[in-house]
Amino acid sequence: MSALIDTYGRNHRNLRVSLTDRCSLRCTYCMPHDFAAWIPNDDLLTTDELITIIDVAVSQGIDEVRLTGGEPLLRPDIVEIVARIASMKNAPRLTLTTNGLRLKELAEPLAKAGLNRINVSLDTLSRERFKTLTYRDRFNDVIEGLLAGKAAGLFPVKVNTVLLQGINDDEAPALLAWAIENEYSLRFIEQMPLDAGGIWDRSTMVSADQIYADLSAHYTLTPVDGRGSAPAEEFYINGTQNTVGIIGSVTRPFCGACDRLRLTSDGQLRSCLFSIEEVDVRSVLRDANKDDAAKRSEIAARFQKTVLGKLPGHGINDPSFIAPPRPMSAIGG
Ligand code: SAM
Numbered sequence: 269m270s271a272l273i274d275t276y277g278r279n280h281r282n283l284r285v286s287l288t289d290r291c292s293l294r295c296t297y298c299m300p301h302d303f304a305a306w307i308p309n310d311d312l313l314t315t316d317e318l319i320t321i322i323d324v325a326v327s328q329g330i331d332e333v334r335l336t337g338g339e340p341l342l343r344p345d346i347v348e349i350v351a352r353i354a355s356m357k358n359a360p361r362l363t364l365t366t367n368g369l370r371l372k373e374l375a376e377p378l379a380k381a382g383l384n385r386i387n388v389s390l391d392t393l394s395r396e397r398f399k400t401l402t403y404r405d406r407f408n409d410v411i412e413g414l415l416a417g418k419a420a421g422l423f424p425v426k427v428n429t430v431l432l433q434g435i436n437d438d439e440a441p442a443l444l445a446w447a448i449e450n451e452y453s454l455r456f457i458e459q460m461p462l463d464a465g466g467i468w469d470r471s472t473m474v475s476a477d478q479i480y481a482d483l484s485a486h487y488t489l490t491p492v493d494g495r496g497s498a499p500a501e502e503f504y505i506n507g508t509q510n511t512v513g514i515i516g517s518v519t520r521p522f523c524g525a526c527d528r529l530r531l532t533s534d535g536q537l538r539s540c541l542f543s544i545e546e547v548d549v550r551s552v553l554r555d556a557n558k559d560d561a562a563k564r565s566e567i568a569a570r571f572q573k574t575v576l577g578k579l580p581g582h583g584i585n586d587p588s589f590i591a592p593p594r595p596m597s598a599i600g601g
């Protein structure tokens with residue numbers, strides 16, 4: 269089958285798969301805390317459906333799959349999903365982004381099932397601030413989850429941090445000191461307008477420049493060459509091999525090198541986090557008039573359609589920008 273190359277020559281090798289829109293936290297920048305527009309259970313892809321779509325994607329050149337959500341570890345079949353992807357012919361590199369709450373019990377089974385690496389999200393070192401940011405008192409569970417990830421050999425454990433003005437914007441240097449001490453690889457992500465019209469405000473967003481300046485006041489940062497399609501700009505810290513990443517999605521877009529596609533938990537393909545349009549693959553899988561070969565071929569065609577509809581950039585900085593109606597938790601981060 270053909271590679272997933274768009275009209276701007278970008279070859280798509282990375283598929284982000286949202287396993288659920290449900291979550292055990294309510295991070296203010298990701299979904300409104302009283303959000304209730306959950307995807308109906310019947311619309312969520314089954315394990316078999318997910319595996320078929322991922323297998324078709326792999327046959328079209330996808331070589332990295334990141335499982336995400338919502339909170340992917342809420343899926344009861346998470347270990348089975350990992351094991352089945354890891355045992356595919358031409359198995360992709362397999363990573364997972366999680367809030368860490370269930371890692372204490374799942375890190376080891378996931379590593380044994382073939383997971384290659386994890387990203388854990390943590391925005392603060394303060395239990396009180398964690399509660400303010402997530403509407404849940406679960407800070408200690410994340411810390412225990414991180415330790416379990418490391419113990420299970422999912423190394424290096426990456427930590428994703430979003431800074432919010434007036435809540436945790438003073439924590440960048442302390443978070444980096446903590447990450448170095450605990451051998452976590454830290455990346456700061458600029459807050460994006462993906463909270464379904466909630467709290468995002470360009471004028472109060474903590475920018476990549478501000479994060480860089482705050483870190484530079486305490487550390488010597490030297491750029492790492494060769495970013496490729498990676499969203500993070502990486503820096504060596506104090507002349508060591510330790511690095512920190514800054515993802516300037518809004519102020520320093522990297523769309524020109526983007527190689528990512530997304531599959532939502534209800535079976536919609538998206539060419540971008542900010543896509544307004546989606547391409548349905550769930551209905552193909554549930555079409556009683558098609559045999560397996562016809563379904564695979566139609567899914568492959570819909571991947572091509574998704575890629576060919578991809579815009580050159582996310583457009584956040586265009587005056588005509590419209591944020592997607594789904595929050596990040598339902599798209600898959
Ligand atoms: N629940 C998992 C977690 O929190 O890691 C996976 C899904 S979450 C949507 C994936 C990543 O997206 C997290 O690191 C989170 O911090 C980030 N994220 C969510 N909303 C965001 C926003 N509006 N801007 C930037 N990053 C965001």
Ligand code: SF4
Nearest residue numbers: 291293295298338367
């Ligand atoms: Fe849940 Fe992750 Fe969104 Fe936080 S960032 S609400 S943990 S999906």
